[in-house]
Amino acid sequence: MSKLEQGQRGISLAVRYKIISEYVKLPYVFVNNFFSEANKKRTWRRAASDSLLRFLCTRPSWDIHIVAYMLGSTAPVYPRFAQKNKLDVLTDKLDDGTILHWVGPRRYDRVVLYFHGGGYCLPLLAESHLAFLHSLQRELEKSTDGVGFVALDYSLTPNFQYPTQLREANAALVHLLEKGVDPANLLISGDSAGGALTFALMLHVMHPLASIPAPPVLSSPFLGAAVISPWVSFDSTLPSNFENDKKDCVPAKVYETMAFIASAGVSDAERPYLEPSCASDVWWDGLENIVGRVYASVGEVEVPRDGSVNFIDGPVRKRIQDTTLMMEANGTHFDMLNAFAAGEGGESAHYWKLIQWLSETFRQDSD
Structure with missing residues (x-):
């Protein structure tokens, strides 16, 4: 039984009835969302996909357990995706329970370690996360000597409190280094909460968090x-929280709810590792010794926009001169991945800018 399935056993008949009753409202709510201001500049497929996501996020009688139940566990999703796309099912299960799924060949010469989004409470998804990683993997085969992509299937809140997810990210890093991956050939990546986890892992390397195992000593950045x-800031008072509440595919209240769930039981000492923007500026001194270059993509109409931009343009750019921040015009939260969910993956100009950046980064590695 998977970690998520353990949390799904409590779904009662009454809750299942509630799910069905809410779905009765789907046509009316869906049409309203479809013709909203947020979808004016989108294709019909993307408008439909984003409207469905917003519908799922705004059901007042649903809680995160219900959404998790509907999305299902990563356990069957990954092998189905791999088989559908004629990929080997390659899962690394570590002694501490940490799970890693390879999207494409398992290789340790050049690797992208990916942390998925979902507010720490939703699973890795086939239509967006896995499809996105598979597309990146195929494109980099064309432009470089190929790269291994491996996704961390971390435990989900509220059943597994933070910093469980950071502990598993650290275990994944240790595992890859023990398999022979050179940090100089390793790129850390993620979307939304996974983007925050990317920086949390680097913060752990610089300032080890006492409540989880120690980080590995890096031989190079x-x-x-x-x-x-x-999703590095939970500050709900920033301008983008109000400007983009009705434009983003996820409304402001949902971010607040997920932040509340993720923060449960988190101590003051652990807080900067959950919400990297909370870390004192001086804590980021030495970041240039941990990572060579940084790429960040942020949506113009996403609710957490200002928190993301302030962090990347602040403590990150201050230490990493080679920092690229791309603002996606009319882009929602994790816009590139939403495009894959809508069947439009690879059609975004910003997707190709990311491909170009990744190709340059790994070609630079091979020089």
Whole structure:
């Protein structure tokens, strides 16, 4: 039984009825969302996909357990995706329970370690996360000598409190280094909460968090870090929280709810590792010794926009001169991945800018 399935056993008949009753409202709510201001500049497929996501996020009688139940566990999703795309099912199960899924060949010469988004409470998804990683893997085979992509299937809140997810990210890093991966050939990446986890892992390397195992000693800085809509700040008073509440695919209240769930039981000492923007500026001194270059993509109309931009343009750019921040015009939260969910993956100009950056980064590694 998977970690998520353990949390799904409590779904009662009454809750299942509630799910069905809410779905009765789907046509009306869906049409309203479809013709909203947020979807004016989108294709019909993307408008439909984003409207469905917003519908799922705004059901007042649903809680995160219900959403998790509907999305299902990563356990069957990954092998189904691999088989559908004629990929080997390659899962690394570590002694501490940490799970890693390879999207494409398992290789240790050049690797992208990916942390998925979902507010720490939703699973790795086939239509967005896995499809996105598979597309990146195929494109880099064309432009470089190929790269291994491995996704961390971390435990989910509220059943597993933070910093469980950071402990598993650290275990994944230790595992890859023990397999012979050179940090200079390793790129850390993630979207939304996974983007925050990317920086949390680097903060742990610089300032080990006492409540989880110690980080490995790096023989060299990571090759790079690439993040999409990094959810590094829970500050609900920033302008973008109000400006973009009705434009983003996820409303402001949902971010607040997920932040509340993720923060449960988190101590003051652990807080900067959950919400990297909370870390004192001086804590980021030495980041240039941990990572070589940074790429960040942020959506113009996403709710957490200002928190992401302030962090990347602040403590990150201050230490990493080679920092690229791309603002996606009319882009929602994790816009690139939403495009894959809508069947439009690879059609975004910003997707190709990311491909170009990754290709340059790994070609730089091979020089």
